[in-house]
Structures are given as structure tokens and as C-alpha cells.
Amino acid sequence: MTRFMTLSFSVILLHFAMPVWAQPAAREKKYFKLLEKTFDEQQAYKTVWFVEQRWRLAGNSGFNESIYEVEKILQQAGYVKETNGEAAATLTYRIERRPMKHATWEPVDASLYIVGEKEPVLQFKTNRNMIAMYSASTPAEGITAELVYIGKGTAKELEGKDLSGKIVMAEGGIGGAYNNAIKNGALGALAYSMPKYNQPEKNIHSIQFQGIGYTDSLRQKWGILLSYAAKERLKTALAKGTVTVKVVVNTKIYTSEELTLVANVRGKKRPDERFVFSAHVQEPGANDNASGVGALAEMARTTALLVKKKKVVPQRTLTFLWGDEIVSTRRYIRDDSIRAKGIKWGLSLDMVGEDIQKTGGTFLIEKMPDPSAIWTRGNEKHSEWGGSPLSEAEMFPHYFNDLLLNRCLFEAANTGWVVRTNPFEGGSDHTPFLAAKIPGLLMWHFTDVYYHTDADRLEMVSPAEMKHVAKSALATAFLLATADDRTAVALIKELTRNALQRLQTEFELSKKAVQAGEDKAKEQHILEVWGNWYVKAVNAAIDIPAREAGKTVQQAIEKAKQQIQQQTTTYISQL
Structure with missing residues (x-):
């Protein structure tokens, strides 16, 4: 999604x-x-x-x-x-x-450590979203450097700052923080960004996958996504003084083909x-x-x-x-x-x-x-x-x-x-x-x-x-x-009942709105739009039969339209 x-x-x-x-x-x-x-x-x-x-x-x-x-x-x-198209069987x-047109990417492994501490901050085997999509690999031995906090990592925040030889940490989306930090010489970027609906303060180890822009294999760096727990651990360490981190990233970026599978009955x-x-x-x-x-x-x-x-x-x-x-x-x-x-x-x-x-x-x-x-x-x-x-x-x-x-x-x-x-x-x-x-x-x-x-x-x-x-x-x-004509007629009747039920619901809502001082003309218009929507929906039902629709289908459509239009007019007049 x-x-x-x-x-x-x-x-x-x-x-x-x-x-x-x-x-x-x-x-x-x-x-x-x-x-x-x-x-x-x-x-x-x-x-x-x-x-x-x-x-x-x-x-x-x-x-x-x-x-x-x-x-x-x-x-x-x-x-x-x-072999000869869909008609073969x-x-x-x-x-x-x-x-x-562009390379594909896949993660292999990664780890993030605070130098001097035994337990890792993050490991790929337990946080499979920690590597930002299209991150390049580090050298096999990893990269060890000072960690610098850069706020949200916006271009304005980093304007004029020399980040050469540093690893940065941002509280914002990895894409922008990475781009801005790399332009200023950073070796790579760590970033934390989690929506509220993920409840990150409860699900402290969750990481949402995100990606960084891809240029080419020679210039590409890496990005690491942080969980709430990882972010808090790093901020706590930074509050105590200088922090050095070690980052190891192993990924694959390569040319490929896109596959789509299509089956037909x-x-x-x-x-x-x-x-x-x-x-x-x-x-x-x-x-x-x-x-x-x-x-x-x-x-x-x-x-x-x-x-x-x-x-x-x-x-x-x-x-x-x-x-x-x-x-x-x-x-x-x-x-x-x-x-x-x-x-x-x-x-x-x-x-x-x-x-x-x-x-x-x-x-x-x-x-x-x-x-x-x-x-x-x-x-x-x-x-x-x-x-x-x-x-x-x-x-x-x-x-x-x-x-x-x-x-x-x-x-x-x-x-x-x-x-x-x-x-x-x-x-x-x-x-x-x-x-x-x-x-x-x-x-x-x-x-x-x-x-x-x-x-x-x-x-x-x-x-x-x-x-x-x-x-x-x-x-x-x-x-x-x-579907045959009989099925179509049954579905049209069903749709008509849905329409009348919806109109009744909207009428009750509009009646309350008018009583509360809302504009009557606006509320009448809402009912009119709903009525017109369902009239057109019923009209579309002419294509339900898997053959040319018969007279009974056409009659059912006309009857349904009349019922919907009549009910719409009645409700509008009663507001």
C-alpha cells in the first residue's frame, strides 16, 4: 500500500x-x-x-x-x-x-554500534527495515566516525556546515537529511521518522521502510533508519559528550528486469x-x-x-x-x-x-x-x-x-x-x-x-x-x-434499496444541520447530488448481464430511477 x-x-x-x-x-x-x-x-x-x-x-x-x-x-x-495468446486455453x-530503466536494490546485512559498547544499537537480523532503500554498501570492515546531530536535517539547518568525515543523525525523513548531509561532506546518515499511528513510543523497535535517492554506484552513500529505541539511545549518548559510531552496510544494486504475472480464466x-x-x-x-x-x-x-x-x-x-x-x-x-x-x-x-x-x-x-x-x-x-x-x-x-x-x-x-x-x-x-x-x-x-x-x-x-x-x-x-437478466434485475432492486436508505440517512443529517443553523440551500444540494449519483449508478447497471440487456432490465432501471428521483424530491421539499 x-x-x-x-x-x-x-x-x-x-x-x-x-x-x-x-x-x-x-x-x-x-x-x-x-x-x-x-x-x-x-x-x-x-x-x-x-x-x-x-x-x-x-x-x-x-x-x-x-x-x-x-x-x-x-x-x-x-x-x-x-503460446498463441489468451485464446489458447x-x-x-x-x-x-x-x-x-533504473537499477533494483536489495538489502543483505547491516549493523550499527556505538564504539565502546558491546550491544549493537541496531542489527539487520532483528530490524529488517533499518537500511534505507538504495543505500550503497560500506567497506566490509564498516565505517567508524564521529556522530553529529543535525536536527531535522533541512538544507537551512546545514547551510555552511562542514560535515566532512562525519556521520549525521537527523529527526526527520531520511531522503532529505541524506541529500543535504552528503552535499556537505557527510559519510552517511542516520534518521528517525515514525508516524503517530505506528505508536512508536509503545512499539519502540519498529522501523518504517524509507529510501534515499539513487545517483550512480560511484557517488552513492548509505542511510540507516532508526527505531524509537535506537534514536533515544543515541541521543542519550550524545547528551553525555562526543559519540563515535560504527556502521556496516551490505546491499546489492544492479540492473534487472521487471516481472508481471497475468493469469486468465x-x-x-x-x-x-x-x-x-x-x-x-x-x-x-x-x-x-x-x-x-x-x-x-x-x-x-x-x-x-x-x-x-x-x-x-x-x-x-x-x-x-x-x-x-x-x-x-x-x-x-x-x-x-x-x-x-x-x-x-x-x-x-x-x-x-x-x-x-x-x-x-x-x-x-x-x-x-x-x-x-x-x-x-x-x-x-x-x-x-x-x-x-x-x-x-x-x-x-x-x-x-x-x-x-x-x-x-x-x-x-x-x-x-x-x-x-x-x-x-x-x-x-x-x-x-x-x-x-x-x-x-x-x-x-x-x-x-x-x-x-x-x-x-x-x-x-x-x-x-x-x-x-x-x-x-x-x-x-x-x-x-x-449474470443474466434475472440477476441484473435483482441487483438493481438491491441497489435501489441502498439508494433509498442512503437518501434517508442524508436527509436526517441535513435536517439536523438546518435545525442547527446550517444553510438550507446547501443541504438541499447535498441531497440532490446524492440522488443524482444513485440515478447514474442505476443507469450503469445496464451492463450487468453478460449479454445484451433485455427489456426487463431496462424496465427495472427506469423504475429504480423514478423511485430515487421521487424520494430525492420529497426529502428536498421537506427540509
Whole structure:
């Protein structure tokens, strides 16, 4: 999971009860029963175990070994390597290889000592995120030098200072501190920077991975990331006088190729229309995102088994994609304009295995942009990552939000699984779909106190949680890959009820706002926008059947639109 902004409020979202009208029809119930029996969460967990042991960055050995491990799973499930394109068989896969424009990197070993003290400050074997990405190696014997504290390490703080022959320590991001210190002659940089949601004063040995800029092998130096405990130990030593430290770093920087793994279950009637799943391989954590890789691999195996047994007969193609976050998904969409026209839905699996009792991370569906991303109120809340308010022009009206949510709620009603949502924020593999005007959703967990840290290991992953996510995701995909007119009508009715429920909720919120002195016209406009959003979402349902939609579907859409418009008008008039 790659995110770009932070806010301080927490996730307290509505835990929806499963209404009677949202229960799936016979076909969906069949899918859930099949998936309960067929999806093996222990196999998914085994894959997570394999992947999370490896420090993964696109092009490095850990990334590539993970791709090849999933390839083995696909081969054993009956997927055949493409020879003449996707049409060669029902179950196919390929590994796409591309030379990388920049070098890849991987850590090997490191240690940090205060000279004169026996116990190390940090060691790679217990702090696997301590080496800043793209750090070069030190000489084998390491580098020993005086440690100098440089505050946040900003250019202004270091202006005019000669750091030649020194190792610096900053309380700020490693990237800026490294650049500024190296320009002033430093041998290397230590830095501490941990977000509050990681609770560093409690998890004192956690380190979030970060990186430094890469120039070339001749000029590249190194950076070390500090835990809270390491930072405090060094500051305490500095307060007593001059401190000399020894740093040993061993890394690899080399040219490589980027791998993307794509598997397809070919649809029978409309093979060019497809539902695309994606799970990124890079990032070194277990939940982020070995859990996505493991869950998706088992989903692909499960789908192959059900298709071979003719328990599921997709009329549209199901695609499973593993690669570099955002990069591989965006390329999959952009590289083939004809293929892109057939992508109907995209679903990203990112951080899907959280043991919520250990990590604090709640399961979330990040919705496509709807009015809650403009007016975030009531039970709607952003995650601690937060999100900037969107404009009305950025809205993406579509039934996909509600359709996936209702499948998850069905799973929750039968298992006690907690299901929540958050307004759109961005930062994972769902964003390339949305940028291309393709419906795209994210299944994830947050707030996770171990997010991006070296404490995100296998023991933080729940096989049961992965199964909840996978069953809901696959049931949604199977439904859309096999939908007929009857299914479409049922889903339109379900969507209509969702819309009326949302309008009622927003009306109650607006009524309270007006009573509290808020502008009535503004509140009426919010209701109008919600109504229009759902009318357009219902309109989009014309493409649910895996064939030309019949008259009953068209009639259901028109009836739904009338109900939504009428209810919207009524609520606006009652404010």
C-alpha cells in the first residue's frame, strides 16, 4: 500500500447489519457455499509465509522469487503458459518481462554500534527495515566516525556546515537529511521518522521502510533508519559528550528486469469483457502485501478448480494480476487500448490479511468517489491516511460500490466478520482503473500500528480474514461474470434499496444541520447530488448481464430511477 498524506483522525465507520433484501439469490448462495468448501486459507497463508520472508522491490530477487512461487501455484492448478495468446486455453498465464530503466536494490546485512559498547544499537537480523532503500554498501570492515546531530536535517539547518568525515543523525525523513548531509561532506546518515499511528513510543523497535535517492554506484552513500529505541539511545549518548559510531552496510544494486504475472480464466460468450483482480508484490511486509499475493494466488487456484468442475461457468474473462503497485496495473490498462475497452471492473487486494486483534486494522472497502468524499459526515470517516475533499466533477457514479459491499455484508452476517467502508483516498492498484474511467475498488485494512514497519510479519496475518475477503471478492466476480437478466434485475432492486436508505440517512443529517443553523440551500444540494449519483449508478447497471440487456432490465432501471428521483424530491421539499 502506497499512500501520500496523513491526517490524525481515526477510523470509526458504520458496521452495517445485513438487511434481508441484500441477501444474495440462489446463484450467489451457491457461490458462497462453493467458496467456503474450496478456498483453502491455509494454502493462502503458506504463500504469505513464502513471500513475507523476502524483502521485495521490483526487479530484485525477493520480488522475482515471489512471482515464480505464484507461477508454480498456477501451473499446479491447471493454468497453461500462453503460446498463441489468451485464446489458447480456458486457463492461461504469462510472465511479462521488461528491462528496468533504473537499477533494483536489495538489502543483505547491516549493523550499527556505538564504539565502546558491546550491544549493537541496531542489527539487520532483528530490524529488517533499518537500511534505507538504495543505500550503497560500506567497506566490509564498516565505517567508524564521529556522530553529529543535525536536527531535522533541512538544507537551512546545514547551510555552511562542514560535515566532512562525519556521520549525521537527523529527526526527520531520511531522503532529505541524506541529500543535504552528503552535499556537505557527510559519510552517511542516520534518521528517525515514525508516524503517530505506528505508536512508536509503545512499539519502540519498529522501523518504517524509507529510501534515499539513487545517483550512480560511484557517488552513492548509505542511510540507516532508526527505531524509537535506537534514536533515544543515541541521543542519550550524545547528551553525555562526543559519540563515535560504527556502521556496516551490505546491499546489492544492479540492473534487472521487471516481472508481471497475468493469469486468465477465459469467458465463454464475452471473453473480451473482464473482471481484473490485482495484488502488488513489492513492499516487504506480511500484510502489505504478501497477504494480497497469497490470497489472490489461492483465489486463482480456487477459480480454476471450480471452472474445471463446471461449478462456475464464466461468460466473461476473469484476470488475476501480480506485479509492481500501480505501475503494473496502469500498464495493463494503457498498453492495449482494445483490451482496456473490455475491462469492466477492477478490484485491488492490498493488506487483506490483518489479524485485527493484533494490528488494530479494520477491514475496509475504499469506495469509488461518491458524495461522501465531498461531504464526509455522519458515520462516514476517512482512514488515518485521510483524503482531501473531492469536487462534484470527480464523482464516479456506479453500482460497484454497493454490489461489493453487499457481498461482504452477506459474508459478515454468516460469520461475524466486521465490514466497514471509507470514502475515496487513493494510493493503491484501484487508482489506475479509476483514472481510465473504469470502476475500481480497494479491499484493505487500516489503521494498522505495524503499517510499513518491520513488525509487519507473518504472526500479524489471519488466514480467516483472508478467506472472508477472498470469498466476498470472488462471489462478486463470479456474479458479474455469469449474470443474466434475472440477476441484473435483482441487483438493481438491491441497489435501489441502498439508494433509498442512503437518501434517508442524508436527509436526517441535513435536517439536523438546518435545525442547527446550517444553510438550507446547501443541504438541499447535498441531497440532490446524492440522488443524482444513485440515478447514474442505476443507469450503469445496464451492463450487468453478460449479454445484451433485455427489456426487463431496462424496465427495472427506469423504475429504480423514478423511485430515487421521487424520494430525492420529497426529502428536498421537506427540509
